[in-house]
Amino acid sequence: MAIVIKVNGSTHSVDVDGDTPLLWVLRDVLGMTGTKFGCGMALCGACTVHVDGVATRSCITPVDSVGTSQITTIEAIGATPAGGKIQKAWLDREVVQCGYCQSGQIMSATALLASNPHPTDSDIDNAMSGNICRCGTYVRVREAIKQAAQS
Amino acid sequence: MTLSDSTDHARTNQSKTAIALSRRRFLRAAAAAGGGLMLSLELPFAGRAAAAADAASFVPNAFIRIGSDGQIVLTMPYVEMGQGTYTSIPMLIAEELEVDLSKVRLEHAPPDEKRYGNPLLGGLQATGNSNAIRASWQPLRQAGASARTMLIAAAAQRWNVDPASCRAERGEVMHAPTGRRATYGELADDAAKMPVPDKVALKRPDEFKLIGKPAKRLDTPAKVNGTAEYGIDVRPAGVKIATLAQSPVFGGRVKNVDDTAAKAVNGVRQIVRLDDAVAVVADHMGAAKKGLAALVIEWDDGPHAKLNTKDILDQLEHATLNPGVVAETIGDVSSAMAKARTKVEATYQVPFLAHATMEPMNCTVHVRKDGCEIWVGTQVLARAQAAAAKTAGLPLDKVVAHNHLIGGGFGRRLEVDGVIRAVQIAQHVEGPVKVVWTREEDIQHDMYRPYWFDRFSAGLDDKGMPVAWSHRFGGSSIIARWAPPFFKNGLDSDTTEGAIDLVYGLPSKLVDYVRVEPPGIPTAFWRSVGPSHNVFVVESFMDELAAAAKQDPVAYRLALLDKSPRAKAVLALAAEKAGWGRPLPERVGRGVSLQSVFASYVAQVAEVEVSKDGLVRVRRVVCAVDCGTAVNPDTIQAQIQSAVIFGITAALYGQITLKDGRVEQSNFHDYQMLRINEAPAIEVHIVQSSEPPGGMGECGTSAIVPAVANAIFAATGKRLRKMPIDSAALKQPA
Numbered sequence: 046m047a048i049v050i051k052v053n054g055s056t057h058s059v060d061v062d063g064d065t066p067l068l069w070v071l072r073d074v075l076g077m078t079g080t081k082f083g084c085g086m087a088l089c090g091a092c093t094v095h096v097d098g099v100a101t102r103s104c105i106t107p108v109d110s111v112g113t114s115q116i117t118t119i120e121a122i123g124a125t126p127a128g129g130k131i132q133k134a135w136l137d138r139e140v141v142q143c144g145y146c147q148s149g150q151i152m153s154a155t156a157l158l159a160s161n162p163h164p165t166d167s168d169i170d171n172a173m174s175g176n177i178c179r180c181g182t183y184v185r186v187r188e189a190i191k192q193a194a195q196s
Numbered sequence: 197m198t199l200s201d202s203t204d205h206a207r208t209n210q211s212k213t214a215i216a217l218s219r220r221r222f223l224r225a226a227a228a229a230g231g232g233l234m235l236s237l238e239l240p241f242a243g244r245a246a247a248a249a250d251a252a253s254f255v256p257n258a259f260i261r262i263g264s265d266g267q268i269v270l271t272m273p274y275v276e277m278g279q280g281t282y283t284s285i286p287m288l289i290a291e292e293l294e295v296d297l298s299k300v301r302l303e304h305a306p307p308d309e310k311r312y313g314n315p316l317l318g319g320l321q322a323t324g325n326s327n328a329i330r331a332s333w334q335p336l337r338q339a340g341a342s343a344r345t346m347l348i349a350a351a352a353q354r355w356n357v358d359p360a361s362c363r364a365e366r367g368e369v370m371h372a373p374t375g376r377r378a379t380y381g382e383l384a385d386d387a388a389k390m391p392v393p394d395k396v397a398l399k400r401p402d403e404f405k406l407i408g409k410p411a412k413r414l415d416t417p418a419k420v421n422g423t424a425e426y427g428i429d430v431r432p433a434g435v436k437i438a439t440l441a442q443s444p445v446f447g448g449r450v451k452n453v454d455d456t457a458a459k460a461v462n463g464v465r466q467i468v469r470l471d472d473a474v475a476v477v478a479d480h481m482g483a484a485k486k487g488l489a490a491l492v493i494e495w496d497d498g499p500h501a502k503l504n505t506k507d508i509l510d511q512l513e514h515a516t517l518n519p520g521v522v523a524e525t526i527g528d529v530s531s532a533m534a535k536a537r538t539k540v541e542a543t544y545q546v547p548f549l550a551h552a553t554m555e556p557m558n559c560t561v562h563v564r565k566d567g568c569e570i571w572v573g574t575q576v577l578a579r580a581q582a583a584a585a586k587t588a589g590l591p592l593d594k595v596v597a598h599n600h601l602i603g604g605g606f607g608r609r610l611e612v613d614g615v616i617r618a619v620q621i622a623q624h625v626e627g628p629v630k631v632v633w634t635r636e637e638d639i640q641h642d643m644y645r646p647y648w649f650d651r652f653s654a655g656l657d658d659k660g661m662p663v664a665w666s667h668r669f670g671g672s673s674i675i676a677r678w679a680p681p682f683f684k685n686g687l688d689s690d691t692t693e694g695a696i697d698l699v700y701g702l703p704s705k706l707v708d709y710v711r712v713e714p715p716g717i718p719t720a721f722w723r724s725v726g727p728s729h730n731v732f733v734v735e736s737f738m739d740e741l742a743a744a745a746k747q748d749p750v751a752y753r754l755a756l757l758d759k760s761p762r763a764k765a766v767l768a769l770a771a772e773k774a775g776w777g778r779p780l781p782e783r784v785g786r787g788v789s790l791q792s793v794f795a796s797y798v799a800q801v802a803e804v805e806v807s808k809d810g811l812v813r814v815r816r817v818v819c820a821v822d823c824g825t826a827v828n829p830d831t832i833q834a835q836i837q838s839a840v841i842f843g844i845t846a847a848l849y850g851q852i853t854l855k856d857g858r859v860e861q862s863n864f865h866d867y868q869m870l871r872i873n874e875a876p877a878i879e880v881h882i883v884q885s886s887e888p889p890g891g892m893g894e895c896g897t898s899a900i901v902p903a904v905a906n907a908i909f910a911a912t913g914k915r916l917r918k919m920p921i922d923s924a925a926l927k928q929p930a
Contacts, residue, residue, distance in 0.1 A: 066482050083554050086864075136416060142280075
């Protein structure tokens with residue numbers, strides 16, 4: 046059964062079971078590998094995308110649950126005002142190490158900033174504590190979000 | 197861990213390397229294919245360093261090409277896994293060559309152990325043990341200076357002037373008296389014909405333009421927009437995706453598989469049954485995982501079916517009742533102990549730990565009749581290639597190995613079990629197949645940081661100072677499996693690093709090691725390797741001695757450091773910056789640690805708060821680092837921040853346990869990671885130094901665990917001799 050989804054402004058028809066997690070449709074069917082697999086249980090946040098602007102763990106989101114909502118991934122987030130600011134701050138503050146979790150970190154941070162232009166430390170904790178970074182870049186993630194909020 | 201000789205310590209090793217270098221010619225020049233100057237370097241392999249410097253023995257293992265377009269390409273055997281190597285190493289060349297950092301590009305070397313073996317890893321092509329900068333420091337600067345000298349010589353000849361009247365700056369040679377200038381690109385062809393200088397003068401530290409100044413990482417932009425390609429991202433045309441179930445007990449076998457339901461899953465193409473694993477091959481990972489869940493597998497659990505962690509602990513406890521192989525001895529411990537005023541004894545233990553890299557294990561393989569291609573992110577490319585060749589039954593030259601960015605290494609990707617597994621599966625599949633492990637497989641089939649058991653005793657004099665120090669420990673030697681020639685006479689340099697050659701002046705000392713390989717669970721290197729265990733136990737026990745002597749832990753250590761000024765300086769600096777001694781609220785405490793491992797000196801002060809329920813929160817960490825010359829200070833700060841978080845995760849949450857032969861943990865709910873809301877403020881203070889650089893990727897991890905445990909003691913009076921932290925033991929009595 047073909048399922049139609051809208052990703053980064055384009056419409057795609059995919060032939061997978063409706064309960065297939067969106068993550069695998071993006072990565073393996075559409076070839077958009079910027080969104081990462083980390084745990085498969087919404088525990089680490091590496092797979093975070095936006096569904097109508099809301100940070101969403103794609104590894105547990107069935108593709109048929111998305112409907113006509115707009116999906117935005119790391120590949121296109123730089124085109125949004127908040128996404129561009131976050132990416133710039135990430136580079137300015139040298140946040141990244143191995144980088145594998147950073148797609149998810151950036152997607153969560155962008156959703157935070159888009160909905161809350163001046164987040165407090167506690168807002169940052171709430172929005173970002175679902176994203177694990179094994180390289181431990183947390184100190185700089187926090188600094189970069191604050192910098193982006195000021196820009 | 198330095199694999200040169202089992203008795204060598206990193207510090208002595210480094211000076212030997214430098215001496216070997218100065219004695220012999222290590223550099224050749226030639227015209228580059230396609231134009232320009234090609235410099236071939238011979239980095240000093242340990243074991244080969246003593247070889248005569250005759251022409252026949254010259255085997256270059258690093259290459260610098262200065263193209264006619266002025267672009268400089270450095271081919272090196274190290275991989276980038278977030279530690280900043282792809283930025284710091286080009287800085288060494290750019291500094292002496294007088295070019296902007298942006299002009300130097302680092303390319304990963306193809307698999308070839310003969311050429312690209314890491315000198316400090318005994319000639320093995322590997323990125324690990326915090327040594328990329330240590331091994332490159334001298335030779336790459338000398339190569340840069342030699343190339344600059346040859347470019348100047350080429351310009352001087354062209355202009356018919358004295359080379360001494362020319363100078364190099366920003367990728368150009370200039371002749372000030374006449375105002376003539378030429379770019380390196382224009383001079384590269386001629387420079388290739390110039391003799392390689394016998395001797396070059398390296399810059400003094402006060403002349404550095406790049407080294408010591410924060411540099412922007414070169415690998416970062418692709419990592420913020422989703423375009424960076426990790427091993428798990430490769431998609432050769434027609435690739436299928438496979439996931440797998442391996443025997444839940446190490447050493448078990450597949451007895452029976454019912455794959456009826458799995459084959460019926462939409463998108464599943466094939467079930468591959470191996471001796472000890474079953475894989476589901478599908479169009480995408482969603483279908484593969486669904487197929488895996490639908491498989492009914494009956495296992496023969498094999499000899500370890502009843503193995504529990506307690507069995508391994510019992511074995512270690514028992515084995516360490518008898519003496520081991522002496523790793524270090526100073527004075528006469530028994531007579532010093534007999535004369536001591538007070539005796540302090542303690543046992544310690546640390547658990548198995550998984551790596552849990554954010555990128556789960558994966559490897560893509562295409563097996564053809566006459567060859568094989570693999571795509572993988574690995575710390576050991578040549579080993580991966582060799583493992584693939586052996587598994588596929590192919591000659592080495594029929595295996596093409598592509599290396600990719602690594603989504604976390606921490607030692608996990610020094611192993612090639614994932615490559616072997618992927619090739620075994622791919623042999624049954626038409627076309628390329630990407631084998632991706634679920635997180636559960638990744639945690640339950642890791643190769644683990646060993647379980648260690650330690651027995652300490654110390655004798656203190658009238659003033660409470662140590663006069664005898666005895667430390668015996670038992671556990672697995674990873675070197676003995678991973679690089680057998682470097683396990684000599686029952687010892688290796690990784691297992692003992694951090695336990696021997698301590699910074700403290702101890703009048704009598706005995707350290708012995710009992711090798712105990714645990715049954716039914718494989719062991720491997722884990723960030724901060726040997727010191728991950730040794731520094732925790734040594735620094736915890738040192739804290740116990742201070743407490744027994746009723747002395748301040750910092751003052752007590754300082755009193756033992758007269759022969760180690762660099763250690764003394766970092767300890768004093770960390771204490772000062774942390775406000776050591778200033779009053780703290782109830783159930784908040786400061787703890788200190790001090791170490792010299794990976795040729796760097798680190799002192800840390802952790803400030804922790806223990807709730808009434810026994811929950812530990814690390815509030816602040818102050819770290820003082822003397823890593824010799826700080827090549828890229830921003831990367832050093834980042835590595836310490838990273839390593840501290842890695843170590844706190846282990847201290848608070850990290851343990852892998854076995855029940856009936858099975859790893860009990862499976863995903864991030866029961867193998868927890870520190871999260872941003874738990875992360876402390878981390879301050880890094882770098883000591884200015886012109887000593888050769890030390891390693892930086894790992895030392896923050898070994899240092900933080902004892903600092904946290906000692907802080908808990910300060911906050912609660914409870915000494916934790918077993919990791920991870922047991923909150924129940926820290927509950928405040930009602």
